[in-house]
Amino acid sequence: MARLSDDCFVLGDRLLSVEEAVAEFRSRLDTVTGIETVPLAAAEGRFLAEDLAADRPLPPHTNAAVDGYAVHADDLSPDAPTTLPVTGRAAAGHPLGRPGRRGEAIRIFTGAPLPAGPDTVVMQEDCSAEGDRVTVPPGLRRGAHVRQAGEDIRAGDTVLAAGRRLGPAEIGLAASLGRAALPVRRPLRVAVLSTGDEVREPGTPVAEGQIHDANRYLLMALLRRLGCSVTDRGIVSDRAETVRSALTMAAAEVDAVVTSGGVSVGEEDHVKAALEAAGGRLHQWRLAIKPGKPVALGQIGGVPLLGLPGNPVAAMVTFLLVARPLLLHLAGAEPVPLRRFSVPAGFSHGKKPGRREFLRATLEAGPSGALVARRHGRDGAGTLSSLAGAEGLVELPEDATGVAPGDPVAYIPLSALI
Numbered sequence: 419m420a421r422l423s424d425d426c427f428v429l430g431d432r433l434l435s436v437e438e439a440v441a442e443f444r445s446r447l448d449t450v451t452g453i454e455t456v457p458l459a460a461a462e463g464r465f466l467a468e469d470l471a472a473d474r475p476l477p478p479h480t481n482a483a484v485d486g487y488a489v490h491a492d493d494l495s496p497d498a499p500t501t502l503p504v505t506g507r508a509a510a511g512h513p514l515g516r517p518g519r520r521g522e523a524i525r526i527f528t529g530a531p532l533p534a535g536p537d538t539v540v541m542q543e544d545c546s547a548e549g550d551r552v553t554v555p556p557g558l559r560r561g562a563h564v565r566q567a568g569e570d571i572r573a574g575d576t577v578l579a580a581g582r583r584l585g586p587a588e589i590g591l592a593a594s595l596g597r598a599a600l601p602v603r604r605p606l607r608v609a610v611l612s613t614g615d616e617v618r619e620p621g622t623p624v625a626e627g628q629i630h631d632a633n634r635y636l637l638m639a640l641l642r643r644l645g646c647s648v649t650d651r652g653i654v655s656d657r658a659e660t661v662r663s664a665l666t667m668a669a670a671e672v673d674a675v676v677t678s679g680g681v682s683v684g685e686e687d688h689v690k691a692a693l694e695a696a697g698g699r700l701h702q703w704r705l706a707i708k709p710g711k712p713v714a715l716g717q718i719g720g721v722p723l724l725g726l727p728g729n730p731v732a733a734m735v736t737f738l739l740v741a742r743p744l745l746l747h748l749a750g751a752e753p754v755p756l757r758r759f760s761v762p763a764g765f766s767h768g769k770k771p772g773r774r775e776f777l778r779a780t781l782e783a784g785p786s787g788a789l790v791a792r793r794h795g796r797d798g799a800g801t802l803s804s805l806a807g808a809e810g811l812v813e814l815p816e817d818a819t820g821v822a823p824g825d826p827v828a829y830i831p832l833s834a835l836i
Contacts, residue, residue, distance in 0.1 A: 435705075435706055435774065435816070439740055440740070443744050443747070444743075444747055447744070449603070449748060449750040451603040451605070451673065451750050452603070452604045453604070454604055455600065455601050455602070456599060456600065456602055457598065457599050458593055458600060461584050461602055462584055462586070464584050464600075464645060465583055465752075466583075466600060466603075467602050467603050467750065468580050469578070470592060470600070472572065472573055472574065472576075473573060473574075474596065475567050475571060475572055476570045476571035477570060480531065480565065480567045481531050481565050482527065482528055482530050482563065482564065483539065483563045485526070485542050486526060486544075487502075487524065487525060487552050488508070488523065488524040488538070489502060489522075489538055489539075490536055491537055494554055494556065497556050497557075500553070501551055501553045501554075502522055503551055504522070504523050504547070504551060504552050506522070506524045506533075507524065508531065513530065513531040513533065516533065518533040518534065518536040519535065532564060537561055537564065538558060538562050539562060540562070578591065580750075580752070581753075605646055606644075606647065606745060606748055607646070607671070607674075608641050608675070609648075609649040609650075609668035609671065610634055610637050610641065610650060610651060610678075611651035611652060611664060611676075612652075612653045612677070613654045613656060613679050613689060614653070614655075614679050615656045616628050617630075617653050617679070620635070632730050633678035633679070633728065633733045634650070636730060636733065636802075637678060637733065640734070640738075640742075643836055644745060646745065651664060651668050661689060662693075662696050665693060665718050666719070669719045673721065673722075674721060674723070674724065675722070675723040676723075676726065676737075677723065677724070677726065678728055679727070690716075693723070696718055705736070706772065707739065707773060707775070708776070709731050709736075710727060710732045713726065713736050713741075715744075724744065724745075730801075730802040731801060731802060734805055735776055735811070738835045739756075739776075756830060756834075757831070757834050758813065758829065759831070760828060761789055762791070763822065763827045764784060765791075765792055765821070766822050767821050768820045769818055769821070771817050771818065773816060774815060776813055778808035779791045779792060779811065779812045779829065780792055780807070780808060780809045781809055781810070781829070791810075791827055791829050794807055794808045795808065809832060809833075810830050810831045811829070811832065812827050812829055813828040
């Protein structure tokens with residue numbers, strides 16, 4: 419397990435943009451996960467540990483793209499039908515076994531290797547067959563309906579870069595190249611805990627002033643979506659020694675620790691003191707975003723700790739924008755830029771300059787039928803229902819003072835983050 423230096427997260431006191439924060443930690447942190455080789459059937463969702471290069475072309479042989487007849491284009495009349503004898507048959511897995519000769523047609527089926535010689539395939543729907551002869555229409559383009567060997571991938575091409583998350587398409591591509599197993603990164607091990615005497619486990623009664631723990635389950639679900647191996651460390655009471663013990667035990671077992679709540683400067687926020695008592699450090703990144711108060715980043719025993727806000731919406735937004743790229747970097751994932759789409763706003767909103775604001779939104783058809791972004795749910799960093807029904811985030815830049823209907827806004831689909 420890689421260990422961090424004491425000053426790894428020291429970034430100064432000024433407000434940082436999300437991009438600055440992400441760039442800073444990428445320059446200071448290394449991948450901590452090891453490499454293992456797993457069967458192809460078990461590789462879905464894992465991060466590729468090494469570049470995958472093709473040791474063969476794809477398709478491996480020139481083949482027919484349709485069912486029909488393989489012919490020499492030079493045998494065909496340019497302005498009249500041509501009749502040829504059908505002298506052979508080629509199907510997928512059953513090649514003709516000899517070169518095709520001039521003046522003949524070969525019955526061929528989709529995927530079958532094209533025999534040497536013929537350079538064109540005529541679709542069977544365009545032909546007229548009678549007995550052992552076939553009539554081909556004029557005007558056929560040379561090379562029609564032929565897939566050349568290597569036209570998709572050439573031997574030696576890098577087809578998947580290290581760090582790529584393996585989804586169904588990537589798994590299928592590796593299989594088409596004959597790979598039965600792939601080198602992948604071991605899942606990043608992350609411990610999650612909540613702090614607070616007011617927090618109670620779902621399914622248990624709550625008294626006045628108490629709440630059920632939504633953040634821990636929200637964060638564990640987000641981490642599993644990233645392919646992390648999650649350890650649930652439960653709820654930790656607001657006692658300095660209890661917090662210190664919980665963090666020390668968690669850090670001994672994992673690659674990173676994520677907490678929710680307890681990282682501000684209040685008398686009952688013990689995470690900073692507990693880290694220092696355990697020989698660790700905590701630094702607050704003052705991010706110029708809303709929702710999201712300072713995100714705390716630190717280390718305990720050389721293991722990174724991410725302290726997220728206690729309000730559920732702020733916890734989720736800061737996780738997606740800050741913790742997610744940090745954890746993916748630790749896990750060995752390739753950097754993926756945050757994708758934004760420009761859409762018209764379907765709402766009005768006033769804003770103070772100086773902080774980047776993220777509004778929960780959905781896409782709906784506007785009066786013209788084109789998609790517009792509409793606000794979803796109520797304001798507030800604690801209104802989790804506004805995220806449950808949202809499809810994305812509308813991003814308003816630091817210098818913006820508001821938005822009016824029809825103004826172009828940057829829309830970030832949650833599907834690209836979760």
